[in-house]
Amino acid sequence: MLRETIPSSSLVRSTRQLPRQRGGRRRGLDRALDLNSLNSELLLYGVLFLLSIGMHFWQLGHMAMAHDESVVSYMSWKFFTGRGGFVCAGTPDATGAVAHPGHSDSYCYDPVYHGPTQYFLQFASFFLFGVSDVSARLPMALAGIALIPMCWLMRPLVGKRTALLSAVLLTCSPSLFYYSRYARHDALMVVWALFLVVGLFRWLQSGRTGELVLAAAGLSLAWATHELVFILGFTVFTFLAYRVLWEYRRNWFYGAVGVAAIIGLAVTIGTIIVSPVNGAADGALYKHLQTVLGPALLLGGGLLCLLLSPSWERTPVVLNRLGATWASRGNVDRERPRSVRGALPQAFWWAAATFLIIFTLLFTNFFTYPTGFLDGWYRGLQYWLTQHDYARGGQPWFYYFMLLPIYELLALVFTLGGVVALVLKAAYGALTRPAKHDGEPPLDGEGTAGEQLGSEEQSGHAVVYEDGIPIHPQHVVEGLFIPFTLYWGVLSFIAYSWAGEKMPWLLIHIATPLT
Numbered sequence: 017m018l019r020e021t022i023p024s025s026s027l028v029r030s031t032r033q034l035p036r037q038r039g040g041r042r043r044g045l046d047r048a049l050d051l052n053s054l055n056s057e058l059l060l061y062g063v064l065f066l067l068s069i070g071m072h073f074w075q076l077g078h079m080a081m082a083h084d085e086s087v088v089s090y091m092s093w094k095f096f097t098g099r100g101g102f103v104c105a106g107t108p109d110a111t112g113a114v115a116h117p118g119h120s121d122s123y124c125y126d127p128v129y130h131g132p133t134q135y136f137l138q139f140a141s142f143f144l145f146g147v148s149d150v151s152a153r154l155p156m157a158l159a160g161i162a163l164i165p166m167c168w169l170m171r172p173l174v175g176k177r178t179a180l181l182s183a184v185l186l187t188c189s190p191s192l193f194y195y196s197r198y199a200r201h202d203a204l205m206v207v208w209a210l211f212l213v214v215g216l217f218r219w220l221q222s223g224r225t226g227e228l229v230l231a232a233a234g235l236s237l238a239w240a241t242h243e244l245v246f247i248l249g250f251t252v253f254t255f256l257a258y259r260v261l262w263e264y265r266r267n268w269f270y271g272a273v274g275v276a277a278i279i280g281l282a283v284t285i286g287t288i289i290v291s292p293v294n295g296a297a298d299g300a301l302y303k304h305l306q307t308v309l310g311p312a313l314l315l316g317g318g319l320l321c322l323l324l325s326p327s328w329e330r331t332p333v334v335l336n337r338l339g340a341t342w343a344s345r346g347n348v349d350r351e352r353p354r355s356v357r358g359a360l361p362q363a364f365w366w367a368a369a370t371f372l373i374i375f376t377l378l379f380t381n382f383f384t385y386p387t388g389f390l391d392g393w394y395r396g397l398q399y400w401l402t403q404h405d406y407a408r409g410g411q412p413w414f415y416y417f418m419l420l421p422i423y424e425l426l427a428l429v430f431t432l433g434g435v436v437a438l439v440l441k442a443a444y445g446a447l448t449r450p451a452k453h454d455g456e457p458p459l460d461g462e463g464t465a466g467e468q469l470g471s472e473e474q475s476g477h478a479v480v481y482e483d484g485i486p487i488h489p490q491h492v493v494e495g496l497f498i499p500f501t502l503y504w505g506v507l508s509f510i511a512y513s514w515a516g517e518k519m520p521w522l523l524i525h526i527a528t529p530l531t
Contacts, residue, residue: 057176061183065164068187072157072197077149085199088129089152092138095123096147102126105391124385125392127399130201132378132388133241137204156203160196163187166210172490173217173497185430185531191423191523201242202521206528208238209248213504216252220337221493223486225363232367236374240392243400244525247511255503256334258321259496263332269325273318280312311514317507324503326442329495336486407516415518416509416526423523427530431505438499504529 081089094101104124125132137155145151167183174182186192196203211234219227238245262269346358357365377383379392420428508526512518 057180060180061164061168064180064183064187065161068161068164071187071193072160076153076157076197081149081152081199085152088134088201089138089149089199091123091129092135092142092152093147095135096139096142098122103128104385104387105395106387120385122384123381125379125381125388125395127243127396130242131240131392131396132381133204133237134199134201136378138199153197153199156196156199159203159207160192162207163192163196163210166207166214169214169218172221172493173214174494175490182531185426186528189424189427189524189527189531191419191520191527195521195524198521200521202524205238205242205244205248206524208234208241209525209528210234212238212248212252213500217493217497217500219363220333220496221488221490223337223340223363225366228363228367229370232370233374236371239396240375240378243396244522246397246400247508247525251504251507251511254317254507255321255500258318259328260334260338262321262325262328263335269318270322273322276315276318280315283308283312283315317503317510320503320506324438324499327438327495327499329492331488331492333488333492333496336488340486404516409518411518413513416513416523419520419523420526424527424530427527431502431530434498434502438502501529 091102093099098121100121102120102122102124103126104120105126107119123132123135134155138152141151141154145154163186164183167179167186170182171179173179192203192206196206212231213234215227215230215232215234218224219231221227235245235249238248258269258273261272341361341363344363345361346352347354348358352358375392376389379388380386381388505526508529512522512526
């Protein structure tokens, strides 16, 4: 009787609302097109995206191929046409110095020509659009265009205005624009690096599994693209290690930074002392300094963290996220039986699976070259270290000091302005931070991690919890992400200046974090 009193139109409306009620909101094709969500920000991104498409595709095949472009594109063409003649890692003549007959009928990984990602992408481009200079450069052009969506993903980390300004600067960057129309691995590496960095920091903010999967995909794709992944990985994970130490025990952090600085200074001074007296004349002193100064400065990277630490947000972001994620694993519940799956959090399993699937498929050429799985772990690093002393190009140690102001003046000016802003913020925070009196709970970031977690609400930076998972406000993660970009830019500058091979295309890996 009750159903008969309800009009049929109401039943239809309530039935149509079922997907919204079950899922909280409609998804995919169930959602109506809402033009009210169109705002000035979306319009600006849309205009910038279309502009980037036009810039990257305009006369893409007009210029002749450079040497490196022709080498990698020729290999992709052989892969596409099944010509064979590939040299695999570990074969006696896989040096790249002389012509060699080849040992495989299909593509196999050889670190002399970097990772497999570019060859698979060019293979796909040749298959879809035919063989041409344009299709050979197409994957890199798409990588340059993808910088716009990556800046959109940075919005929760730096704010809407900063992300939009970053998109404008990355689009207008002379070196990034040129080398994203250039058939080399570097433009791809920039996008994978942003996958890793943006995904990792978004995961620190929200704890969503998808963000960590994005970071794992970025790391795996970067590993399968170029040996520069080792510089990138060193930069990201040393920063997080210093940050964890700073959050857990502040005095341990200062001790570790002091030890690193002393070791770096001792190595540098020792090298100068033991070098020959006439070293300055014959270049011996420079060669010795070139050998040890880079690692010494990288070892002293904690000094930069020490200088940045006054501007850091004092909420223990990394420890909060690691603790919440670790507590979500299945084996925590004593009433449930122990399992292999429950030994690690679900987010870690998904991230590991993403990394291994991408890594395995690319390095083994989709299981046609199983040895590639082992080669991929160490052959690239082994080859890269041997090329350090070879110093291909013969550029001086101040090479990037010359290139940055010429080609990336905007990035350099904005970086210097950002450094001034960080210094002023740190000074203002030190002056306005209230003094701690006896008997009061510790301020944010002081004492042990447990004390920090218990004092979040009293510090004014309370963390919001959703289903027991901490969600850090934007200003908290922004206070960590922006100092990281400076750390990333400075360590990249040091690492690429120290590396024996200095080339103009490597400038984009310094310009990206600075921008």
